[in-house]
Amino acid sequence: MSAVKLDGKATAAKIKADLTTRVAALKERGITPGLGTVLVGDDPGSQIYVAGKHRDCAEVGIASIRVDLPETATQAEVEAVIDELNASPECTGYIVQLPLPKQLDTMALLERMDPAKDADGLHPINLGRLVHMVDAPLPCTPNGIVLLLQEYGVPIKGAEVAVVGRGITVGRSLGLLLTRRSENATVTLCHTGTQDLAGHVRRADIVVAAAGVPELIKRDMVKPGAAVLDVGVSRVNGKIAGDVALDVEEVAGFLTPNPGGVGPMTRALLLSNVVEAAERLQQSASVS
Numbered sequence: 611m612s613a614v615k616l617d618g619k620a621t622a623a624k625i626k627a628d629l630t631t632r633v634a635a636l637k638e639r640g641i642t643p644g645l646g647t648v649l650v651g652d653d654p655g656s657q658i659y660v661a662g663k664h665r666d667c668a669e670v671g672i673a674s675i676r677v678d679l680p681e682t683a684t685q686a687e688v689e690a691v692i693d694e695l696n697a698s699p700e701c702t703g704y705i706v707q708l709p710l711p712k713q714l715d716t717m718a719l720l721e722r723m724d725p726a727k728d729a730d731g732l733h734p735i736n737l738g739r740l741v742h743m744v745d746a747p748l749p750c751t752p753n754g755i756v757l758l759l760q761e762y763g764v765p766i767k768g769a770e771v772a773v774v775g776r777g778i779t780v781g782r783s784l785g786l787l788l789t790r791r792s793e794n795a796t797v798t799l800c801h802t803g804t805q806d807l808a809g810h811v812r813r814a815d816i817v818v819a820a821a822g823v824p825e826l827i828k829r830d831m832v833k834p835g836a837a838v839l840d841v842g843v844s845r846v847n848g849k850i851a852g853d854v855a856l857d858v859e860e861v862a863g864f865l866t867p868n869p870g871g872v873g874p875m876t877r878a879l880l881l882s883n884v885v886e887a888a889e890r891l892q893q894s895a896s897v898s
């Protein structure tokens with residue numbers, strides 16, 4: 611047996627085509643969506659991701675504003691950039707690339723952002739709204755994972771889902787998303803303190819591997835026919851190493867390629883958050 615490919619690249623292209631139309635409509639009404647990125651330091655991986663985000667923006671007609679700070683940047687320096695982006699009418703949404711260098715207080719910086727411009731959906735107010743199950747910009751990777759499953763008709767309602775990894779950007783947020791009434795999945799959130807990882811993964815209809823440990827999910831841990839999503843972006847000898855072993859392909863019913871799976875979806879949903887923020891701006895401008 612071989613798994614159906616959950617093609618994130620193709621699904622992201624469809625999302626971007628829709629966004630291109632909406633961006634054109636916004637521009638006709640005098641609003642140009644603009645994404646800001648704040649990158650601190652010179653981690654090569656982060657440089658690649660940020661460059662990719664600006665390319666994506668150009669592709670759908672979103673303006674972009676790139677702010678790069680040195681590895682040694684102080685809290686006050688990053689705060690000044692955040693204040694500027696909060697105030698800038700050209701910037702309708704922005705992200706602070708994570709992780710930040712150790713000297714910086716990530717939580718204080720996230721809290722300083724205007725939640726209405728939070729393109730990552732990681733501002734504590736917006737994550738709080740997700741906990742409360744009310745409308746808010748959603749974290750991009752979890753949102754992309756749900757849309758990819760829906761695109762391929764993988765049932766979410768009632769499914770047993772093993773999420774491996776409890777990071778804010780993926781695991782923890784995805785648990786919140788999948789357990790909303792509209793998704794109604796049953797989620798087991800596994801982490802480094804989990805006693806029997808293989809046991810939890812084996813019961814799952816959907817496995818999301820977001821631990822950042824190469825080949826953590828092995829073939830004999832996967833229930834035949836399960837949908838497996840690989841969020842791993844570790845680099846081994848310069849090549850992307852996912853959290854899922856390659857031969858999982860032989861037992862899974864659905865599998866994301868990596869690259870070409872979850873990554874492109876994350877990027878498309880970032881653009882979607884920027885467009886939605888601009889559309890809300892346009893709506894509030896037209897009623898007042």
Ligand SMILES: Nc1nc(=O)c2c([nH]1)NC[C@@H]1CN(c3ccc(C(=O)N[C@@H](CCC(=O)O)C(=O)O)cc3)C=[N+]21
Pocket residue numbers: 658659662705706707708709730750843868869870871872873874876877
């Ligand atoms: N505030 C913040 N928001 C983020 O969304 C965020 C972040 N910080 N820090 C780092 C992670 C990582 N991340 C990726 C996004 C796209 C790909 C992606 O598109 N990858 C391509 C391959 C690209 C390559 O070859 O390197 C693919 O999967 O096909 C990968 C990784 C977003 N992150």
